[in-house]
Amino acid sequence: MDNYLKFKELVKEAADKFKSIDKSETVRIISHLDCDGICACSILVKLLNLENMKYSISIVQQLNDSVLRELQVEGYKTYIFCDLGSGHLSTIENMFKDKNIFVLDHHEVENYKSERINFVSPHLAGIDGSREISGSGVVFNFALEVNKEIEDMAHVAVIGAIGDIQESGGFSKLNNEILEIAVRKNKINVKKGLRVFGGNTRPVHKLLEYSTDPYIPDVSGSESGAIQFLQQIGINPKIGNDWKKLSQLTQEEQKKLAAEIIMKRANEENPEDIFGNLYELVNEKEDSPLREAKEFSTLLNSCGRMSKASLGIGTCLGHDTIKLRAIRNLADYKREIVRGMNWYNENKDKNDRIMKKDGYMIINAKEDVLHTIIGTIASIITKSNGVRPNTFVLSMAQNPDNDTTKVSLRIAGDRKDINLKQLVETMCSSIEGAESGGHMQAAGAVIPSNKEEELIENAKIILERNAMEESID
Numbered sequence: 001m002d003n004y005l006k007f008k009e010l011v012k013e014a015a016d017k018f019k020s021i022d023k024s025e026t027v028r029i030i031s032h033l034d035c036d037g038i039c040a041c042s043i044l045v046k047l048l049n050l051e052n053m054k055y056s057i058s059i060v061q062q063l064n065d066s067v068l069r070e071l072q073v074e075g076y077k078t079y080i081f082c083d084l085g086s087g088h089l090s091t092i093e094n095m096f097k098d099k100n101i102f103v104l105d106h107h108e109v110e111n112y113k114s115e116r117i118n119f120v121s122p123h124l125a126g127i128d129g130s131r132e133i134s135g136s137g138v139v140f141n142f143a144l145e146v147n148k149e150i151e152d153m154a155h156v157a158v159i160g161a162i163g164d165i166q167e168s169g170g171f172s173k174l175n176n177e178i179l180e181i182a183v184r185k186n187k188i189n190v191k192k193g194l195r196v197f198g199g200n201t202r203p204v205h206k207l208l209e210y211s212t213d214p215y216i217p218d219v220s221g222s223e224s225g226a227i228q229f230l231q232q233i234g235i236n237p238k239i240g241n242d243w244k245k246l247s248q249l250t251q252e253e254q255k256k257l258a259a260e261i262i263m264k265r266a267n268e269e270n271p272e273d274i275f276g277n278l279y280e281l282v283n284e285k286e287d288s289p290l291r292e293a294k295e296f297s298t299l300l301n302s303c304g305r306m307s308k309a310s311l312g313i314g315t316c317l318g319h320d321t322i323k324l325r326a327i328r329n330l331a332d333y334k335r336e337i338v339r340g341m342n343w344y345n346e347n348k349d350k351n352d353r354i355m356k357k358d359g360y361m362i363i364n365a366k367e368d369v370l371h372t373i374i375g376t377i378a379s380i381i382t383k384s385n386g387v388r389p390n391t392f393v394l395s396m397a398q399n400p401d402n403d404t405t406k407v408s409l410r411i412a413g414d415r416k417d418i419n420l421k422q423l424v425e426t427m428c429s430s431i432e433g434a435e436s437g438g439h440m441q442a443a444g445a446v447i448p449s450n451k452e453e454e455l456i457e458n459a460k461i462i463l464e465r466n467a468m469e470e471s472i473d
């Protein structure tokens with residue numbers, strides 16, 4: 001059977017099981033903390049609302065034994081895991097013996113054949129879940145099979161896919177089907193534009209400074225470089241006392257800017273690679289961070305990371321007052337990131353908390369940086385000036401439980417041949433109680449805090465070896 005038909009078949013089977021749930025019971029939903037998980041949860045909540053069903057929600061950063069144990073004692077009849085669970089099928093099946101379990105996910109699947117779980121995953125149908133469909137896309141397909149009115153939430157599944165970086169010059173088949181529904185329902189308008197983040201909300205010079213993909217020589221990573229560049233090409237970066245936004249440039253200026261960026265990128269591999277699709281949420285205000293799908297996804301991520309996932313869910317469901325609160329929360333999140341970067345800059349030349357070696361860097365922020373922010377800080381560091389391409393950045397921060405430590409691994413540049421998830425797995429292999437996860441380009445783990453030193457020792461050996469391999473070839 002065709003892979004896509006097979007996937008729809010899986011969706012239908014699970015949806016049929018869902019339809020037989022007694023509407024008087026409360027359904028337990030567990031979803032992932034990131035943008036995609038929040039979108040997936042929102043679509044499911046909308047479905048349960050449409051079906052007049054009751055629910056209780058938890059949003060978690062990762063599924064692990066202690067989370068599962070807490071859920072197990074709650075005594076619900078039906079549990080739905082979305083955007084997570086694929087790596088825990090055997091544990092779930094063992095712990096939730098006489099429960100009605102749904103796992104709607106797109107992550108890599110543990111090698112285990114479940115007998116009882118209603119499991120929907122693109123991987124079961126031979127479809128690549130990292131690229132072709134997100135967790136919210138899986139939930140959307142499932143929900144569509146139960147109630148066609150869920151089409152009104154198609155844009156949320158598109159935002160989820162964008163949050164999981166599944167858009168690259170367009171979408172592949174399954175995501176594209178969802179996008180087409182969102183366009184037909186007048187939720188999203190696709191247009192071509194400069195592929196820079198924050199066109200409606202950020203000053204032009206700032207979005208040029210922060211643009212690392214496309215990379216603009218002498219401009220990316222440098223505020224003064226960005227302002228100079230605008231002045232050189234005859235674009236005044238200011239309007240009165242305010243900085244100009246991209247949407248405030250005239251058509252003429254926008255064309256000029258695009259042409260000059262291409263010129264600057266003359267020595268790059270694809271200098272014209274500065275245009276891409278912009279996905280506009282047509283019902284949001286022009287200058288809102290909810291107007292453009294990539295920014296919307298960042299806002300949802302910020303809700304999760306500031307432990308305010310419910311604001312993200314309310315935003316996806318279209319509640320106006322909650323949207324305003326989510327936008328305010330985005331400002332708090334940005335402040336938290338600035339605080340984290342300040343900590344990094346104050347400590348980067350001291351050796352006790354930030355260890356800089358040839359080809360790698362190990363940061364232990366302990367409680368000085370929020371555990372949900374440390375991965376983002378590590379990503380920003382990999383993109384900043386002064387960090388050479390292919391440098392590994394391993395970062396750690398204390399979790400709020402005070403017993404465990406959050407670990408993240410990133411790499412500067414776009415080296416595609418190295419699997420960070422595997423490196424983290426290897427670092428953790430000797431550490432009892434460690435749980436690792438992630439993907440090729442961004443990976444992480446949670447370890448017992450009393451094993452930090454052991455992890456650092458392992459990391460030194462592994463990162464040094466991989467950094468050396470890099471310098472040989």
Ligand SMILES: [Mn+2]
Pocket residue numbers: 036037083106134135136164
């Ligand atoms: Mn996901």
